[in-house]
Amino acid sequence: MNALINIVKQGLGLGSVAVNGGVHPPEHKQESTTQAIGQLPLPKRLVLPLRQHVGNLPKVLVAVGDKVLKGQLLAEAEGNISAAIHAPTSGTITAIEDALIPHPSGLPDRCITIAVDGKDEWIALAPSDWRKEDKTKLLESLRNSGIVGLGGAAFPTQVKLRTNAKSHVDTLVINAAECEPYITCDDMLMRERADQILKGVEIAQYLLGAKECLIGIEDNKPEAAEAMRLACAISPLSKLVTLKVVVVPTQYPSGDARQLIRLLTGIEVPADKRSTDVGLQCFNVATVLALHRYFDFGEPALSRIVTITGNVKTPANFEVLFGTPITDLVKAGGGALEDTNDYIMGGPMMGFSLPSVDVPITKAANCIIASAPNLFAPAPPAMPCIRCARCADVCPVSLQPQELYWFSKSSNLEKARDYNLFDCIECGCCTYACPSNIPLVQYYRFAKSEIIAQDRAKEAADLARERNEFRLMRIEREKQERAEKHAQKAVGAKAEAAKTESAPETEASDDASIAAKKAAIAAAIERAKVQKAAAVPQNVADAKPAVQAEIAEIDARREAAKQAVSELAGDNTPSTQDKK
Amino acid sequence: MSRSPYLSSAPSVSIIMVKVMLALVPAIAAYVWVFGAGILVMLALASITALAAEALMLKLRNRPIKPFLMDGSALLTAWLLALSLPPLAPWWLVVVGTFFAIVIAKQLYGGLGYNPFNPAMVGYAVLLISFPVIMTHWPAPLELAQAKLSLANQLQYIFGTTNGLSLDAVSMATPLDYLKTQLTLHHSVQEITAAPQFGLLGAKGGELVVGAYLLGGLYLLQQRLITWHLPTAFLSVLALMAGAFYLVDATHYAHPLFHLFTGASMLGAFFIITDPVSGPTTPKGKLVFAAGIAVLTYLIRVYGGYPDGVAFSVLLMNMCVPLIDAWTQPRVFGHKK
Numbered sequence: 001m002n003a004l005i006n007i008v009k010q011g012l013g014l015g016s017v018a019v020n021g022g023v024h025p026p027e028h029k030q031e032s033t034t035q036a037i038g039q040l041p042l043p044k045r046l047v048l049p050l051r052q053h054v055g056n057l058p059k060v061l062v063a064v065g066d067k068v069l070k071g072q073l074l075a076e077a078e079g080n081i082s083a084a085i086h087a088p089t090s091g092t093i094t095a096i097e098d099a100l101i102p103h104p105s106g107l108p109d110r111c112i113t114i115a116v117d118g119k120d121e122w123i124a125l126a127p128s129d130w131r132k133e134d135k136t137k138l139l140e141s142l143r144n145s146g147i148v149g150l151g152g153a154a155f156p157t158q159v160k161l162r163t164n165a166k167s168h169v170d171t172l173v174i175n176a177a178e179c180e181p182y183i184t185c186d187d188m189l190m191r192e193r194a195d196q197i198l199k200g201v202e203i204a205q206y207l208l209g210a211k212e213c214l215i216g217i218e219d220n221k222p223e224a225a226e227a228m229r230l231a232c233a234i235s236p237l238s239k240l241v242t243l244k245v246v247v248v249p250t251q252y253p254s255g256d257a258r259q260l261i262r263l264l265t266g267i268e269v270p271a272d273k274r275s276t277d278v279g280l281q282c283f284n285v286a287t288v289l290a291l292h293r294y295f296d297f298g299e300p301a302l303s304r305i306v307t308i309t310g311n312v313k314t315p316a317n318f319e320v321l322f323g324t325p326i327t328d329l330v331k332a333g334g335g336a337l338e339d340t341n342d343y344i345m346g347g348p349m350m351g352f353s354l355p356s357v358d359v360p361i362t363k364a365a366n367c368i369i370a371s372a373p374n375l376f377a378p379a380p381p382a383m384p385c386i387r388c389a390r391c392a393d394v395c396p397v398s399l400q401p402q403e404l405y406w407f408s409k410s411s412n413l414e415k416a417r418d419y420n421l422f423d424c425i426e427c428g429c430c431t432y433a434c435p436s437n438i439p440l441v442q443y444y445r446f447a448k449s450e451i452i453a454q455d456r457a458k459e460a461a462d463l464a465r466e467r468n469e470f471r472l473m474r475i476e477r478e479k480q481e482r483a484e485k486h487a488q489k490a491v492g493a494k495a496e497a498a499k500t501e502s503a504p505e506t507e508a509s510d511d512a513s514i515a516a517k518k519a520a521i522a523a524a525i526e527r528a529k530v531q532k533a534a535a536v537p538q539n540v541a542d543a544k545p546a547v548q549a550e551i552a553e554i555d556a557r558r559e560a561a562k563q564a565v566s567e568l569a570g571d572n573t574p575s576t577q578d579k580k
Numbered sequence: 581m582s583r584s585p586y587l588s589s590a591p592s593v594s595i596i597m598v599k600v601m602l603a604l605v606p607a608i609a610a611y612v613w614v615f616g617a618g619i620l621v622m623l624a625l626a627s628i629t630a631l632a633a634e635a636l637m638l639k640l641r642n643r644p645i646k647p648f649l650m651d652g653s654a655l656l657t658a659w660l661l662a663l664s665l666p667p668l669a670p671w672w673l674v675v676v677g678t679f680f681a682i683v684i685a686k687q688l689y690g691g692l693g694y695n696p697f698n699p700a701m702v703g704y705a706v707l708l709i710s711f712p713v714i715m716t717h718w719p720a721p722l723e724l725a726q727a728k729l730s731l732a733n734q735l736q737y738i739f740g741t742t743n744g745l746s747l748d749a750v751s752m753a754t755p756l757d758y759l760k761t762q763l764t765l766h767h768s769v770q771e772i773t774a775a776p777q778f779g780l781l782g783a784k785g786g787e788l789v790v791g792a793y794l795l796g797g798l799y800l801l802q803q804r805l806i807t808w809h810l811p812t813a814f815l816s817v818l819a820l821m822a823g824a825f826y827l828v829d830a831t832h833y834a835h836p837l838f839h840l841f842t843g844a845s846m847l848g849a850f851f852i853i854t855d856p857v858s859g860p861t862t863p864k865g866k867l868v869f870a871a872g873i874a875v876l877t878y879l880i881r882v883y884g885g886y887p888d889g890v891a892f893s894v895l896l897m898n899m900c901v902p903l904i905d906a907w908t909q910p911r912v913f914g915h916k917k
Contacts, residue, residue, distance in 0.1 A: 020913065025587045181587070258914065271914030348586040376586035383593050383651060384693030389861035390590065393807075397913035402861055403905070420912045428585030435590040439583065
C-alpha cells in the first residue's frame with residue numbers, strides 16, 4: 001500500500017519524504033536516554049590506536065618513556081588524508097607497539113599506550129579568534145586537530161572543510177538523524193549541548209561559506225529536535241544564513257549522508273560524484289561540536305560521547321576519553337548481565353563484534369552494545385532464495401539484492417559490478433528483510449573485496465608486464481646499439497684503409513720511381529695489415545646478418561684492393577702505362 | 581567476526597507458505613459448499629503425494645529432508661494444483677499431476693528457489709494435455725446437479741468404484757467451455773449465458789469460490805505477502821482486453837466481468853502468478869509479466885483450443901522472466917536511467 005501511495009505521490013510530483021525502501025527495526029533508544037551524559041573516572045591506562053580514521057597513519061612524535069600532557073600532539077597527520085592523535089590525559093608513554101584494536105578483522109595494529117598519572121594536566125591551550133583569522137590558516141591548523149567524522153565514518157574533517165573553485169558549498173547539512181537502533185549518543189548530545197553544537201555549525205558555515213544550514217533529525221527524537229530549534233533561534237547564525245531544523249520520518253537508513261541530503265534538499269548526489277560537486281557538505285552533530293571545542297578553546301579531539309546499552313544493567317551515555325578500555329565503559333553501564341556473550345561496536349545494523357572487550361574506545365566508537373542470545377538471536381540456517389524481492393523493496397539505493405546475491409554466490413563478479421554492486425552502502429536492510437535468512441551483506445562484502453583484490457592483482461600484473469616488456473626492449477636496444485657501434489667502427493676502419501691504399505696508387509700512376517713505389521706499397525701493405533688486425537672485431541658473430549654481410553663486403557673489397565696493389569707492384573699494367 | 585545486521589524481521593519461508601495456505605481456506609470452504617466435500621479428499625491426496633515426492637527427491641539428491649519438508653512449499657504447490665483440477669477427478673490424476681509438479685518441475689531443477697516454471701501449472705498443463713476429457717469434466721454445482729451427491733458418492737467417483745456410473749451424469753460443461761462451444765454454433769453470448777450454469781457474473785456457484793479467492797488475495801496484500809503489481813496488472817489488463825472486444829461486438833465476446841469471475845482468473849491473479857520463484861522481481865517487471873499473462877489468457881480463451889488459458893500463459897511468461905528482469909532494472913540511487 002505504501003508503494004502505491006509513493007507512486008501516486010511521485011506521479012503527482014509531490015515526491016516522497018521518506019527514504020526509498022528502508023526498514024524500521026525496534027528502536028530501543030529509550031533505555032539509554034533516561035539519564036544525563038555521565039563522565040567516566042580516569043582509567044589507569046589508555047591505548048591509542050594510530051589508525052582511528054580513514055587515510056594515512058599519522059607519524060609518531062613521541063618515544064617510550066616520554067611524559068605527555070593532556071592535549072599534547074602524539075602523532076601528526078601524514079599526507080593529505082590523515083588525522084593527528086593527542087594525549088587524552090597526562091601521563092607517561094609506556095609502549096608503542098601492536099595491540100588489539102576494535103576492528104572487524106580482529107587483527108592487532110600499532111598503538112600508543114599511556115600510563116595515566118591522574119593529574120589530568122593540560123598543555124597550554126591556544127584558542128583562536130577564528131572570525132578574524134585567515135581561512136587557509138585555520139584549515140592548516142585544523143590538520144593537527146585530530147578531528148574526524150564522529151558519526152562512525154571517521155573521515156578526517158579537515159579534508160571535508162577544504163574548498164576550492166571546483167567544490168563550493170552552498171548548503172551545509174548537519175546529520176543528526178541517528179537512524180540506527182540502540183544508539184543515542186547524538187540524541188543526548190543535542191538534548192544537553194545544543195548551543196555548543198550551533199557554535200560548531202557557525203565555524204563550519206564560516207569555513208565553507210555555506211548560504212544555508214539544514215539540521216536533519218529523525219522524528220523519534222522530539223526532545224533533541226526541540227533543543228536544537230531553541231538553539232537555532234538564539235544563534236547569531238540564524239541572522240546570517242537560512243538555519244533550519246528539519247524533522248524526517250524515522251526510517252533506517254535516513255542517516256546515510258546521501259540519503260539524508262536527498263531527504264533535506266531533494267538533491268540526489270550522483271553516484272560518481274561527491275556531495276561537494278553539487279554544492280553540499282554533510283557533518284555529524286558531534287563533529288561540529290568538536291570544531292567548536294578546537295577553535296574556541298584550543299582543545300583537540302580527546303573524547304567523545306559513547307552509548308553503552310543492550311544487555312547491561314543501566315544503559316546510558318558517557319563522555320569517554322579515546323583509548324579507554326571498553327571494560328571501563330561496561331562497568332559504568334552497571335556491568336554486563338550474566339548471559340552476555342558478545343560486544344558490538346556501532347549499531348545492530350552495521351556494527352561489528354569486538355575481538356575482545358578490552359579493546360579501546362576509538363574516534364569511530366559511537367555505541368557499545370552488550371549482546372545476548374535473547375537480544376540478537378543467532379541467524380537460523382539460510383534457506384534458498386525464493387526471489388520474493390523483499391530485499392529489493394527495502395534497498396534504499398534501489399539495487400536488486402537478489403540478483404547481486406546470485407552473482408556474488410557464483411563469483412560472477414563482472415556481472416555483480418554491472419548490477420552496481422559498488423553502490424551498495426552495506427546498510428543491512430536486505431538481510432534484515434530476508435525470509436530465507438541469507439546473510440546478503442556478507443556476500444556483497446566478499447564480492448566487493450574480491451573485485452578490489454582482482455583489480456589490484458590485475459593492476460600489479462599489468463605493471464609487471466609493462467616493466468618486463470620495457471626491460472626486454474631495453475636489452476634489445478642496447479644490443480643493437482652495440483652492434484651498430486661495432487659496425488660503424490668497422491666501416492670507419494675500411495674507409496681509412498681504402499684511403500691509404502688508394503694513395504700509393506695515384507702516386508704510382510704519377511711519376512715516382514719503381515723503388516719509391518715499391519717502398520710505398522710495402523709500407524701501405526704493412527699499414528693495411530695492422531689496420532685489418534685492429535679492425536676485425538672479435539664479436540662480429542654477435543652482429544646481425546645485415547651487419548655481417550656488410551663486413552664481408554668490406555673484406556671482399558679490401559681483398560680486391562690488395563690484389564690491385566700487388567699487380568701494380570709486379571709490372572706496369574697497360575692502364576698505368578696509358579696514363580703515362 | 582562481523583555478521584551485521586544482527587537484527588532480522590522477516591517471517592520465515594515456512595510462515596509465508598502457511599499464510600498463503602491460510603488465504604486459500606475461504607476458497608476451500610466455498611468449494612465444499614458448492615461442490616461438496618470431495619475437494620478435501622483431493623487436497624489430502626495431493627498433499628500426501630507432494631510430501632512423499634519431495635522427501636524422496638531430497639533423499640535422492642542428498643539434501644536435508646526436514647527443513648525443506650517444513651518450508652511448506654511442496655504443500656502449497658499441491659493445494660494449488662488440487663484446486664485447479666475438477667473436484668471429482670480420479671485419484672490417480674491428482675497423484676500423477678502432483679508427482680510431476682514436484683519431481684520434474686521443482687526438484688529436478690534444483691528444488692525450492694530454482695524452478696524456472698510454476699510447478700503447479702506444469703502439473704496442470706501436463707494433465708490437461710494428457711487427459712483432456714477428464715480435465716474438462718467438471719461436476720455440476722450441487723444445487724444444479726440432477727442427482728445430489730453424498731460424500732460417499734463423491735468418494736466413489738474419486739476412487740473409481742462407481743460400478744460403471746459415468747461422471748457424465750453429474751458433470752456439465754464449465755461456463756468458459758460452454759461459451760466456447762456454443763459460440764461455434766452461432767449462438768449469441770446473451771443466449772448462451774441464459775443457460776443454468778451461468779450465475780450473476782460467472783459460473784453459478786463458482787462465483788462464490790472466485791469471491792473467496794479474491795478475499796484470500798486481499799489478505800495476502802494486507803499481510804504484504806504479495807505486492808499489488810501482479811494482481812492489479814493481471815486483472816485490469818484482462819478486463820481491458822475483454823472490454824475492448826466486448827465494445828466492438830457484444831454478441832460474440834463476453835462481458836469483461838465474466839472473464840474476471842470465471843475460470844482461473846482470481847486464483848491466478850492472487851495465488852498462481854504471484855509465485856515469486858518463477859516470476860520477475862522488479863516492480864515494472866511484475867507489471868509486464870502480469871499484463872503478458874492476461875493478454876495470452878484472453879487470446880487462448882477466445883481463439884485457443886482450450887477453454888481456459890491461465891496455465892499456459894503463466895508457463896509462457898515464465899520463460900520471459902530473465903529477459904523481463906534484465907529489461908526492467910530500476911534506476912539506482914544517484915544514477916541516471
